Amino acid sequence: MKTDNLVAHLRTAGLLKTQGLIGGKWTDAYDGKTIQVRNPATGEVIADVPCMGGKETNDAISSAHDAFQSWSKVTATERSKCLRTWYDLLISHKEELGQLITLEQGKPLKEAIGEVTYGASFIEFFAEEARRIYGDIIPATLGDRRLLVLKQPVGVVGAITPWNFPLAMITRKVGPALASGCTVVIKPSEMTPLTALAAVELARQAGIPPGVLNVVMGNAPDIGDALLGSSQVRKITFTGSTAVGKKLMAGSAGTVKRVSLELGGNAPCIIFDDADLDVAVKGSLGAKFRNSGQTCVCANRIIVQEGIYDKFAEAFSKAVQNLQVGNGFSEGVVQGPLINEAAVQKVEKFVQDAISKGAKVLLGGKRHSLGMTFYEPTVISDVNNEMILSREEIFGPVAPLLRFKTEEDAIRIANDTNAGLAAYIFTNNIQRSWRVTEALEYGLVGVNEGLISTEVAPFGGVKQSGLGREGSKYGMDDFLELKYVCLGDMNRK
Numbered sequence: 001m002k003t004d005n006l007v008a009h010l011r012t013a014g015l016l017k018t019q020g021l022i023g024g025k026w027t028d029a030y031d032g033k034t035i036q037v038r039n040p041a042t043g044e045v046i047a048d049v050p051c052m053g054g055k056e057t058n059d060a061i062s063s064a065h066d067a068f069q070s071w072s073k074v075t076a077t078e079r080s081k082c083l084r085t086w087y088d089l090l091i092s093h094k095e096e097l098g099q100l101i102t103l104e105q106g107k108p109l110k111e112a113i114g115e116v117t118y119g120a121s122f123i124e125f126f127a128e129e130a131r132r133i134y135g136d137i138i139p140a141t142l143g144d145r146r147l148l149v150l151k152q153p154v155g156v157v158g159a160i161t162p163w164n165f166p167l168a169m170i171t172r173k174v175g176p177a178l179a180s181g182c183t184v185v186i187k188p189s190e191m192t193p194l195t196a197l198a199a200v201e202l203a204r205q206a207g208i209p210p211g212v213l214n215v216v217m218g219n220a221p222d223i224g225d226a227l228l229g230s231s232q233v234r235k236i237t238f239t240g241s242t243a244v245g246k247k248l249m250a251g252s253a254g255t256v257k258r259v260s261l262e263l264g265g266n267a268p269c270i271i272f273d274d275a276d277l278d279v280a281v282k283g284s285l286g287a288k289f290r291n292s293g294q295t296c297v298c299a300n301r302i303i304v305q306e307g308i309y310d311k312f313a314e315a316f317s318k319a320v321q322n323l324q325v326g327n328g329f330s331e332g333v334v335q336g337p338l339i340n341e342a343a344v345q346k347v348e349k350f351v352q353d354a355i356s357k358g359a360k361v362l363l364g365g366k367r368h369s370l371g372m373t374f375y376e377p378t379v380i381s382d383v384n385n386e387m388i389l390s391r392e393e394i395f396g397p398v399a400p401l402l403r404f405k406t407e408e409d410a411i412r413i414a415n416d417t418n419a420g421l422a423a424y425i426f427t428n429n430i431q432r433s434w435r436v437t438e439a440l441e442y443g444l445v446g447v448n449e450g451l452i453s454t455e456v457a458p459f460g461g462v463k464q465s466g467l468g469r470e471g472s473k474y475g476m477d478d479f480l481e482l483k484y485v486c487l488g489d490m491n492r493k
């Protein structure tokens with residue numbers, strides 16, 4: 001289907017929203033300014049959305065603050081029901097939401113619909129968790145006292161999200177926030193706001209009250225400053241680059257906000273001589289090429305032991321050669337475009353740097369003939385840990401192969417980075433899998449598996465990859481305050 005036809009179809013379905021949402025009202029920027037949202041596969045303009053700033057954000061914060069007074073007192077059962085209804089609506093509109101994701105983000109439609117299922121799973125999971133926010137009773141040290149711990153929502157939350165998962169990075173934050181009784185101001189990426197707006201429209205239809213979820217977008221630094229400067233915003237939850245995460249962390253100090261940060265990665269994928277070759281190829285392919293390499297947990301360095309290196313390089317390159325590149329709406333395509341031309345230029349720079357330092361291109365290594373945002377799935381051998389490819393997040397379809405001799409070498413190379421999000425190892429030796437897993441300075445480890453994300457497990461990084469965990473029962477903690485209550489004079493008759 002052509003972009004125009006798709007846009008018309010989504011408009012008819014009521015899911016093409018092009019205004020922000022403040023206090024339950026669809027709202028333009030107060031000065032009427034807009035920004036364009038483009039299809040990264042074709043460059044066509046999909047829609048214009050408001051270019052909002054500090055004023056609109058302050059109003060969204062006030063609405064969220066007002067709504068918090070009632071939403072935080074709604075029973076857990078009611079909150080759970082609203083979230084469950086929202087989940088059902090997300091799933092029943094997964095085709096349309098998938099189309100929106102492919103339109104504005106570029107990933108192949110099947111993968112986009114997969115993101116809807118994945119994103120919705122956080123709403124379902126936290127609908128269930130809403131009913132399990134238990135406190136504690138602590139055995140007292142004095143006989144006339146009773147000691148309790150209550151869990152209460154932290155308050156208004158500012159949720160800032162990236163473009164690579166336009167739905168799932170929002171639901172992974174909003175699910176636990178709403179389940180615990182918080183209200184939220186969402187700031188999606190300006191490159192992919194349409195999915196966020198469609199998702200909150202479905203939340204509205206699910207009965208989530210006005211002001212509980214608000215969306216502003218536009219001038220990111222101005223919106224960020226308003227969120228950081230407000231003492232009504234009690235928490236910032238951010239997913240995005242490490243550079244912006246550091247700014248938000250520093251900016252939160254003025255009002256001592258809680259901060260959760262899901263930042264960039266530099267995932268090692270270690271293939272040992274004793275790995276099953278087929279399992280290692282399949283696993284590393286999934287870990288590298290998901291979303292055309294634009295995933296924070298994508299394998300950034302494939303570190304291969306010398307005894308299996310040549311066999312692995314050959315089998316892996318063969319598998320990569322079969323990846324079909326194209327517009328995400330075309331049948332059979334598994335690799336879409338990168339988000340914009342700047343992303344392609346970054347990848348080109350990284351590859352040139354590696355070649356100039358002695359790396360060899362086994363496959364690809366250049367822009368795809370399809371045009372400005374497409375890059376060929378690429379395999380590069382003889383990479384070392386000093387090249388930019390190994391030092392920085394590639395965020396593109398380039399797989400660098402590094403060689404190692406011993407287990408100690410592999411661990412040293414893998415940990416030689418400031419990042420610490422995901423790591424993968426492939427081995428058939430159970431003792432080794434434990435030893436290496438324990439030695440890796442990472443928040444997530446896949447053993448003989450390249451696709452490890454799920455709503456039921458804690459997701460998050462160590463070192464400069466972030467603070468806090470999302471998803472799972474631990475994902476509630478960041479949205480809840482503990483209140484200790486001491487009941488005194490209990491023995492009075």
Ligand SMILES: NC(=O)c1ccc[n+]([C@@H]2O[C@H](COP(=O)([O-])OP(=O)(O)OC[C@H]3O[C@@H](n4cnc5c(N)ncnc54)[C@H](O)[C@@H]3O)[C@@H](O)[C@H]2O)c1
Nearest residue numbers: 161162163188189220221224240241244262263264265296
């Ligand atoms: N750890 C994770 O779970 C995870 C998940 C997805 C993406 N990421 C990371 O995100 C990055 C890619 O996403 P991106 O390019 O959108 O990241 P980005 O940091 O450029 O932008 C993320 C969000 O922050 C906003 N932003 C930028 N400057 C701001 C400011 N001064 N104040 C407030 N908001 C501001 C952007 O508009 C966007 O909404 C990669 O580094 C990737 O690894 C991490």
Ligand SMILES: O=CCCC(=O)O
Nearest residue numbers: 164165295296297453
């Ligand atoms: O890009 C990072 C998030 C991807 C995931 O949740 O698996």
